[in-house]
Amino acid sequence: MNLSAHFAAVFLALCLPCCCSGQDAVAASSAAVVPDGSVLALGDSCYTITSKQDGAERSVGAVFQRIQRQDMNGVDVLAVIVHQHLSSGKFDMRDSFLLRRKDLRPIRLDTERNGAPHVHLDYAAHRISGWKMVNGVKEPIDLALDGPVWDGNLWGVTFAALPLKAGGDYRIPTYQYDSGKGTFLVTVKETRKIEIPTGVADAWVLEAGLKADERVEYLVGKNPPRDLGYLAGPMSQHIGGDCSGIH
Incomplete structure (x- = not known):
């Protein structure tokens, strides 16, 4: 799937979850890891998408x-x-995820594209079933699983639930309804203080993506753990802004 098919104007950071169908070999130092949803900050957040x-x-x-x-x-x-x-x-897309809190394993995904139903997925222990819209027609999805997967559309929240530490290298098996199975590759590069609407936050700086040579920079708050945004070439997403009219 090409970049424009999912979010043409935000060509990389918001599209990577839907456009990267392949993956490179994972370094031996990378560790398979299980996220912990219990550490995540609850509540509402607004982010501004910017372009240079x-x-x-x-x-x-x-x-x-x-x-x-x-x-x-x-x-x-x-x-x-x-x-x-x-x-x-x-472009307008609304994803609604239902996840097990203890490990962020997905239970259900419903996606609306420009106000209309676009995807429905049900995740069971060994199978994913549902449908997606293709050229105005519902295309069934039925996939047997040989192990646990996490939803490949949910990036920042998933990364915030990882047991991040200096120099950490992680991989998370994923499924995304257009690109299929993949693996999130996540590396902790450094820590950084960043400005947020409530002041200054300590953040982990991550390199994350589905391919070793196609990663974006993600910022994850240290305390509490939460998605603070990303930087991908000329595109970026910053916490803070005006979300009136979207929910």
């Missing part, structure tokens, strides 16, 4: 994120919403 144009950084859209803890028939879960919206009105 003629040397100046300009706002081109916003992302609303909500993380809520819920009980689902006795199972401790997180309900996560990520709603991406371009100011131009040319």
Whole structure:
């Protein structure tokens, strides 16, 4: 799947979860790891999407994120919403995830594209089933699994739930409804103090992606662990902004 098929204006950072179908060999030092959703900060966050144009950084859209803890028939879960919206009105996508809180394993994904249902996935222990819209027609999805996977559309929240440490190198098996199975490759590069709406935060600086040579820089808060944004070439996402009208 090419970049424009998912989010043409935000060509890399918001598209990588949907466009990278291959992966490079993982370094021997990388470790398979299980995220821990119990460490995540709950609540609502707003992010500004920016693009460098003629040397100046300009706002081109916003992302609303909500993380809520819920009980689902006795199972401790997180309900996560990520709603991406371009100011131009040319793109709007809302992902609604239901995840097991203890390890962020997905239970369900519902995605709307420009206000219309686009994807529905149900995750079981050994199978993913559901459908996605292709040229206006529902295309069924039914995939047997030989091991656990995490949802390949959810980047920053998943990274924030990792047991990050200086020099850490991690890999997480994923499934994404367009590109199929893959692996998140995550490396901790350094720590950095960054400005956020409430002051200054200590952040882990990560290199993350689905291919070793196609990674973006992610910022993850240290205390509490949370997604603080990313930098991918001329595109970036910063915590803070105006999310009125999206939810």
